[in-house]
Amino acid sequence: MGTAWTESDGGVTAPVGFVAGAVNCGIRSEKPDVALLLSDRDAVLAGTFTSNRLAAAPVALCRERVALGVGRAVIVNSGNANAATGAQGRLDADRMAVLTAEALGLTSEAICVCSTGTIGVPMPMDKLEVGIKGAVDALSSDGGAAAARAIMTTDLVPKEIALELEIDGKPVRIGGMAKGSGMIDPNMATMLAYVTTDAAVDTTALQDMLREAVQDSFNRITVDGDESTNDTVLCLANGAAGNTPLQPDHADWPLFVQAVREVCGRLARMIVKDGEGATKFVAVTVQGAADDGDARQAARAIANSMLVKTSWFGCDPNWGRIYDAVGYAGVQVDPDAIEIKLDDFVAVRDGLVAGGADLKSLEAVLKQDEFTVLVDLHVGRGNDTVYTCDCSYEYVRINSEYHVR
Amino acid sequence: MGTAWTESDGGVTAPVGFVAGAVNCGIRSEKPDVALLLSDRDAVLAGTFTSNRLAAAPVALCRERVALGVGRAVIVNSGNANAATGAQGRLDADRMAVLTAEALGLTSEAICVCSTGTIGVPMPMDKLEVGIKGAVDALSSDGGAAAARAIMTTDLVPKEIALELEIDGKPVRIGGMAKGSGMIDPNMATMLAYVTTDAAVDTTALQDMLREAVQDSFNRITVDGDESTNDTVLCLANGAAGNTPLQPDHADWPLFVQAVREVCGRLARMIVKDGEGATKFVAVTVQGAADDGDARQAARAIANSMLVKTSWFGCDPNWGRIYDAVGYAGVQVDPDAIEIKLDDFVAVRDGLVAGGADLKSLEAVLKQDEFTVLVDLHVGRGNDTVYTCDCSYEYVRINSEYHVR
Numbered sequence: 001m002g003t004a005w006t007e008s009d010g011g012v013t014a015p016v017g018f019v020a021g022a023v024n025c026g027i028r029s030e031k032p033d034v035a036l037l038l039s040d041r042d043a044v045l046a047g048t049f050t051s052n053r054l055a056a057a058p059v060a061l062c063r064e065r066v067a068l069g070v071g072r073a074v075i076v077n078s079g080n081a082n083a084a085t086g087a088q089g090r091l092d093a094d095r096m097a098v099l100t101a102e103a104l105g106l107t108s109e110a111i112c113v114c115s116t117g118t119i120g121v122p123m124p125m126d127k128l129e130v131g132i133k134g135a136v137d138a139l140s141s142d143g144g145a146a147a148a149r150a151i152m153t154t155d156l157v158p159k160e161i162a163l164e165l166e167i168d169g170k171p172v173r174i175g176g177m178a179k180g181s182g183m184i185d186p187n188m189a190t191m192l193a194y195v196t197t198d199a200a201v202d203t204t205a206l207q208d209m210l211r212e213a214v215q216d217s218f219n220r221i222t223v224d225g226d227e228s229t230n231d232t233v234l235c236l237a238n239g240a241a242g243n244t245p246l247q248p249d250h251a252d253w254p255l256f257v258q259a260v261r262e263v264c265g266r267l268a269r270m271i272v273k274d275g276e277g278a279t280k281f282v283a284v285t286v287q288g289a290a291d292d293g294d295a296r297q298a299a300r301a302i303a304n305s306m307l308v309k310t311s312w313f314g315c316d317p318n319w320g321r322i323y324d325a326v327g328y329a330g331v332q333v334d335p336d337a338i339e340i341k342l343d344d345f346v347a348v349r350d351g352l353v354a355g356g357a358d359l360k361s362l363e364a365v366l367k368q369d370e371f372t373v374l375v376d377l378h379v380g381r382g383n384d385t386v387y388t389c390d391c392s393y394e395y396v397r398i399n400s401e402y403h404v405r
Numbered sequence: 406m407g408t409a410w411t412e413s414d415g416g417v418t419a420p421v422g423f424v425a426g427a428v429n430c431g432i433r434s435e436k437p438d439v440a441l442l443l444s445d446r447d448a449v450l451a452g453t454f455t456s457n458r459l460a461a462a463p464v465a466l467c468r469e470r471v472a473l474g475v476g477r478a479v480i481v482n483s484g485n486a487n488a489a490t491g492a493q494g495r496l497d498a499d500r501m502a503v504l505t506a507e508a509l510g511l512t513s514e515a516i517c518v519c520s521t522g523t524i525g526v527p528m529p530m531d532k533l534e535v536g537i538k539g540a541v542d543a544l545s546s547d548g549g550a551a552a553a554r555a556i557m558t559t560d561l562v563p564k565e566i567a568l569e570l571e572i573d574g575k576p577v578r579i580g581g582m583a584k585g586s587g588m589i590d591p592n593m594a595t596m597l598a599y600v601t602t603d604a605a606v607d608t609t610a611l612q613d614m615l616r617e618a619v620q621d622s623f624n625r626i627t628v629d630g631d632e633s634t635n636d637t638v639l640c641l642a643n644g645a646a647g648n649t650p651l652q653p654d655h656a657d658w659p660l661f662v663q664a665v666r667e668v669c670g671r672l673a674r675m676i677v678k679d680g681e682g683a684t685k686f687v688a689v690t691v692q693g694a695a696d697d698g699d700a701r702q703a704a705r706a707i708a709n710s711m712l713v714k715t716s717w718f719g720c721d722p723n724w725g726r727i728y729d730a731v732g733y734a735g736v737q738v739d740p741d742a743i744e745i746k747l748d749d750f751v752a753v754r755d756g757l758v759a760g761g762a763d764l765k766s767l768e769a770v771l772k773q774d775e776f777t778v779l780v781d782l783h784v785g786r787g788n789d790t791v792y793t794c795d796c797s798y799e800y801v802r803i804n805s806e807y808h809v810r
Contacts, residue, residue, distance in 0.1 A: 054732030054740055084728050086741065086757045119725025120758040229729050306711065306796075307804055314805025320524025323489050324634050327459030335459055336491065352491045353525040391711075393801050399712055400719025400797075 004165055005259050008173070011144030011160030012037055015173040015198035017240035021138030022150035025131025027079035027117070027124060032150035034128070036135035037194060038073040038104065043236035044200075045071035045112070046207040048214045050231035056083035057093040058113040062232055065112050069203040072110035074194060074234060075100045075132060076151050078179070082115040082123050083229040092123040099129055103136040114192055114232050116153055116179065148177040151192055154398055155179050159270040163259050167252045168243040172199040176263040180221075180271030193218060193233045193267050199256060200239030202247035209257055210235045217264035221272045221387045222303050235260075272387045277395030280312055281370045282388050286326075288339075289382035294331035296384040298375065301329035309391035317362035319347040326375055337378035343371050409570055410664050413578070416549030416565030417442055420578040420603035422645035426543030427555035430536025432484035432522070432529060437555035439533070441540035442599060443478040443509065448641035449605075450476035450517070451612040453619045455636035461488035462498040463518040467637055470517050474608040477515035479599060479639060480505040480537060481556050483584070487520040487528050488634040497528040504534055508541040519597055519637050521558055521584065553582040556597055559803055560584050564675040568664050572657045573648040577604040581668040585626075585676030598623060598638045598672050604661060605644030607652035614662055615640045622669035626677045626792045627708050640665075677792045682800030685717055686775045687793050691731075693744075694787035699736035701789040703780065706734035714796035722767035724752040731780055742783035748776050 013020050017040040027033040047066035049059050065071055075096055082089045097111040104111075115123070138146070148158035160177040178193035195210075214233050239245070246256050273281050284303045289295035302308055307321040319340055326333060340348040343365045348354060365371050418425050422445040432438040452471035454464050470476055480501055487494050502516040509516075520528075543551070553563035565582040583598035600615075619638050644650070651661050678686050689708045694700035707713055712726040724745055731738060745753035748770045753759060770776050 052729065052732040053736075053738045054728060054743070081725070084725060084753060084756065084758060086755070118723070119728055120753070122758070229732055306800070310801050310804035313801065316805060318523070320486070320489060323459060323524055324457065327457040327634055331458075333458045338459070348489060348525070350491070351489065353489060353527070391801065392805075393798050395711070396715050396718065396796065396798050396801055399715035400721065 004255055005163040008162045008164050010142060010162045010175060011148055012175040012177050012194055012196045013141055013144035014162030014175040015196045015238070015240065017041060017198055017238045018175065018196045019139045019141050020143035020147040021135045021140060022143065022146040023131055023134035023138055025127045025134060027077060027127055031152070032146065033077055033079045034131035034135045035076045035147040035150035036073060036100065036132070036139060037147060037196070038139060039236055039238040041238050041240065042070050042072060043238035044203050044206050045069055046210040046235045048211055048233045050228055052229045054083070054229050056081050056115060056230045057085060057089035058082055058115045059230060059232060060090060061093045061097065062112050062114065062234065065109070068109060071112055071236060072106055073100060073104060074112040074114060075135070076114040076192065077128060077131070078151055078153050079117040080115060080121050080123055081117045081119045081230050084120040085122060088122065092125055095125060096128060096132065099132045103133050112234055114230070116151065116192055116230050119229065144175060144177065151177070151179040153179060154276055155274050157274050159267055159274065161263055161266050163263060165255060165259050167199055167241065167246065167256060170241050170243050172241040172243060173197065174259050174263050176267050178267040178271055180274060191218065191228070191231055191271055193264070195233070195235040195260065195263055197237045198240035199237055200241065200243050200245040201237040202245050205247040206235060206237055209260060213261045213264045216261060217268040220385060221268050222300065269387060272389050275389040276398045277392040278389030279392055280390040282312060282373060282390070283385055284373045284388060285383065285385040286375045286377065287383035288376040288378045288380060290332040290380040291382040292384055293382070295382040298326050298329040298331045298377070299384050299386040301325045302373065302375070303386045303388035306391060312366060312390035313392045315363055315366040317359045317366060319362070322373060322375065323348060331377070332379050333377055334379050339376040339378060341374040342366070409660055410568040413567045413569050415547060415567045415580060416553055417580040417582050417599055417601045418546055418549035419567030419580040420601045420643070420645065422446060422603055422643045423580065423601045424544045424546050425548035425552040426540045426545060427548065427551040428536055428539035428543055430532045430539060432482060432532055436557070437551065438482055438484045439536035439540045440481045440552040440555035441478060441505065441537070441544060442552060442601070443544060444641055444643040446643050446645065447475050447477060448643035449608050449611050450474055451615040451640045453616055453638045455633055457634045457636070459488070459634050461486055461520060461635045462490060462494035463487055463520045464635060464637060465495060466498045466502065467517050467519065467639065470514070473514060476517055476641060477511055478505060478509060479517040479519060480540070481519040481597065482533060482536070483556055483558050484522040485520060485526050485528055486522045486524045486635050489525040490527060493527065497530055500530060501533060501537065504537045508538055517639055519635070521556065521597055521635050524634065549580060549582065556582070556584040558584060559681055560679050562679055564672055564679065566668055566671050568668060570660060570664050572604055572646065572651065572661060575646050575648050577646045577648060578602065579664050579668050581672050583672040583676055585679060596623065596633070596636055596676055598669070600638070600640040600665065600668055602642045603645035604642055605646065605648050605650040606642040607650050610652040611640060611642055614665060618666045618669040621666065622673040625790060626673050627705065674792060677794050680794040681803045682797040683794030684797055685795040687717060687795070688777045688790055689793060690777065690788065690790040691780045691782065692788035693781040693783045693785060695737040695785040696787040697789055698787070700787040703731050703734040703736045703782070704789050704791040706730045707778065707780070708791045708793035711796060717771060717795035718797045720768055720771040722764045722771060724767070727778060727780065728753060736782070737784050738782055739784050744781040744783060746779040747771070
């Protein structure tokens with residue numbers, strides 16, 4: 001099966017029946033800070049969330065909504081995470097849903113709420129009350145781009161994508177937007193992402209499929225190893241395309257799954273490429289591990305090593321730091337079998353330095369904007385891949401100068 | 406029991422019968438890169454080593470020597486780790502022991518070998534052959550300071566200490582030196598450190614005591630979460646003081662144990678304070694955890710979080726990042742009970758922001774060179790403390806510009 005879809009504009013508002021709007025309500029000084037996404041009819045709702053045990057109030061609200069399996073709208077604010085805010089935080093998240101529902105003439109159970117930004121600051125509900133009304137007034141069928149901008153925090157570029165494909169011979173669209181940048185680690189969804197589609201999809205099938213797609217996309221990325229309190233991926237399928245509801249027995253199910261995975265995978269890569277201070281995109285694959293768990297553990301140890309990430313930033317052919325990270329990852333290794341490749345350059349073979357005299361070639365690999373690291377442990381058949389970035393002065397600048405107000 | 410000892414000069418050569426010497430042999434351009442430590446008589450030998458599964462060749466050699474329980478000398482080189490060097494690496498480590506033994510008129514089984522520096526570069530044995538002879542010629546009873554300098558890599562300052570105390574009414578000395586700086590994480594010994602004493606000590610008692618002292622000192626520190634392939638702590642006790650051999654039944658055993666723990670603790674703190682790019686020393690304590698394991702896991706998550714470390718560097722009162730790290734540490738938490746203090750400033754109480762309006766006071770805490778972070782989970786009685794530093798531009802500079810040759 002090839003990539004039987006075409007790419008289009010419009011992001012989350014590309015699918016039929018979705019509108020979005022965004023405004024600034026003063027949580028952040030000037031940037032837009034409230035985004036609203038609305039389906040003109042009930043949509044099947046699926047979601048995955050952070051595994052952080054101090055998850056924020058809106059995450060608890062969204063979990064309840066996803067359990068209902070149906071929704072109409074998502075209200076998102078940036079600038080305040082509504083985390084570490086206790087019972088009042090949950091009341092504020094509920095109130096955001098009520099305010100949005102009232103402005104749209106819906107019930108609050110139809111509204112999801114997401115927040116991202118500083119932890120431990122009470123939600124400025126007076127500002128949000130104005131902002132939510134403004135976002136409703138701003139709703140537009142080409143509002144996807146504005147919404148993608150409003151959910152950004154330290155992101156430098158908005159992240160959106162839309163694909164068009166055929167299901168039952170009818171055109172179906174899938175749209176997506178995401179924000180990322182800091183506190184990005186692949187234990188779970190690890191950022192905010194929204195996937196919309198006008199396909200009709202069975203509720204359970206959508207949730208199962210989303211969970212797997214997230215596992216292979218957002219859960220494979222890491223910027224700094226810090227998993228947020230607010231990570232959320234939501235998927236809304238409103239059925240406006242008029243196809244027979246999709247589920248695993250449907251002939252076009254594999255195509256639809258592949259397209260959703262493409263949307264999640266592309267958004268996940270966009271998050272890494274726009275990681276705080278990132279100058280390089282690196283795919284780290286560990287194969288030949290005792291099992292997939294070992295492979296994942298070793299790949300994450302490499303991808304989260306500050307010594308490895310700073311050496312990439314400096315284009316330093318210091319593969320010894322990758323070797324060291326494999327050693328402390330706690331996985332089964334055979335010191336005499338380990339192999340390390342950077343793109344096509346073999347740095348280590350049979351546990352020994354290979355091509356050691358040719359550090360110039362290795363430096364050339366590292367000077368690229370993108371490259372791959374492949375570690376073959378040669379002890380089994382487990383493998384996994386993690387996508388990450390380097391660590392630059394800019395990462396330190398962003399995170400030492402980002403002051404709470 | 407008070408601190409019944411006095412501090413003195415001389416580092417590892419303060420105890421009677423120990424001499425040391427150091428030279429440059431060209432592994433590194435100009436800095437001294439070979440150090441030799443010698444006892445004039447057999448010394449009881451104890452050691453602890455990295456748990457990195459790709460441990461370097463000299464670590465394997467030292468493990469064998471420690472199993473013998475007795476030794477005379479330690480030869481250390483900086484600039485080359487002799488790691489990822491396979492069978493040749495082990496031959497080279499053995500050869501270093503033989504060369505040292507021949508120059509000293511000893512058997513090679515009496516010699517420990519340690520290496521620190523770049524991974525994956527063959528040992529320049531021709532240079533070392535000259536360097537070892539030079540180090541023997543340089544041996545001196547006040548050579549401790551020179552040895553402490555020769556084992557440095559990216560360290561900015563040498564780290565040494567000496568204490569004098571009374572055992573059996575006789576003066577006994579304990580000396581120590583260490584190097585650290587990068588690849589420092591508390592899973593194991595995590596650096597090179599050497600403790601000498603002229604006390605007579607029982608072999609098993611020395612090994613058990615060293616293991617516990619390391620657990621509470623070097624294993625509590627972290628600079629960057631990267632555990633080295635070469636971490637080694639060695640302790641040599643030569644008995645020159647003429648006391649009744651120390652073991653747990655000896656009346657002065659508690660005093661001796663306390664003094665060795667003081668030496669290890671002081672050296673460990675010196676390593677953190679001289680951590681790569683460090684501008685602040687931070688003690689992170691987690692108490693009220695379900696058990697000590699949970700406390701350690703949460704303290705390490707905070708201490709190794711890049712977001713937390715960069716906020717400390719920026720004196721940013723962003724305690725939300727500490728809260729987030731506790732949440733993803735995988736430990737039992739009660740969101741409504743957690744308490745976070747920085748020195749005496751209560752940032753979070755009962756899971757809620759406390760004194761939130763007074764960020765200026767919190768900023769004042771962070772502007773100090775040293776401060777403490779206390780997280781009380783209020784779910785049990787487990788507690789642990791980890792010592793760490795902030796992460797600055799300088800960390801990135803050192804590790805992106807440190808090129809292998």
